[in-house]
Amino acid sequence: MQFSDELEFSHRDRKDIYEYIERYGTVDYEEARRSLDMSPEAFGHHVAVLRRDGIITRTDDEELRVAFEDESEETYVDEGLEVTIRQAREDDLTGLVGAIREAISDKTYIEGETVADIVESENVLLRHNELQKRVFFVATVHGDVVGWVHINAPEVEKLEHTAELTVGVIDEYRGHGIGSKLLDHGVDWALDNNFEKLYNSVPSTNEDAIEFLESRGWETEATRKKHYKIGDEYVDEVMMAKMLA
Structure with missing residues (x-):
């Protein structure tokens, strides 16, 4: 797993989302969106990209976490x-x-x-x-x-x-x-x-x-x-x- 300053974020909001999750460990999806003051559309898009890139994960309970580097x-x-x-x-x-x-x-x-x-x-x-x-x-x-x-x-x-x-x-x-x-x-x-x-x-x-x-x-x-x-x-x-x- 890379540090947030080593990860390449194509958008500032994605970096903000990552750092918020990293700081709190596991966060509720909607609570994180409100705390970061993002629209549902923008937040959902950025979360989808971060998940696609293997940086964060989203659980069945609508929680966001930093992706684990070793799932073995x-x-x-x-x-x-x-x-x-x-x-x-x-x-x-x-x-x-x-x-x-x-x-x-x-x-x-x-x-x-x-x-x-x-x-x-x-x-x-x-x-x-x-x-x-x-x-x-x-x-x-x-x-x-x-x-x-x-x-x-x-x-x-x-x-x-x-x-x-x-x-x-x-x-x-x-x-x-x-x-x-x-x-x-x-x-x-x-x-x-x-x-x-x-x-x-x-x-x-x-x-x-x-x-x-x-x-x-x-x-x-x-x-x-x-x-x-x-x-x-x-x-x-x-x-x-x-x-x-």
Whole structure:
């Protein structure tokens, strides 16, 4: 998915429609038209063109969304458990935030907490604009989100080759290869989008996360002493990274 300033809009109103949808995630067709103060004829035409070009989609419930760049799904079975890995959709938001909060209930993944807080406050999962690129892949069991990988890339010129990644699985579903599958999807997405480095930070007390990332080729770049205060305890921050190029 391209940023709005990289997309080629042949009409200013189409750019306005795209940016409105991108800002709010999922919008009601008629509400968006009224908010943008367009006639039904003009709005309908521009929406039709944006849909034709694969930039937005329109649901059966008359909602408009930014089109997903990856509609593919991977389903596998491990010890009788059927798991589907796919890109998150806006209607996954509540389940995704719940899964993140459950997975980090022990307060040992500060970056994960931050992701959940931001997504919940903004009420939007995906971001594709001139300031930020944010995408999630989720693992689902019976349609419910049980794990996630999140890639966030703020648009800062000197850091445009890097992206932050967080990944997690709720406790009951660990041990089925879900974390590895999610991480692979995140890394593949970063490679496809020409990123050269992924980074992630975890408290030193989260030994499982550190061991998991190390087993997948991540390295510790630095440690910041007493960077976190969890309860009454000061905890070091372990700064990890994986070079992709």
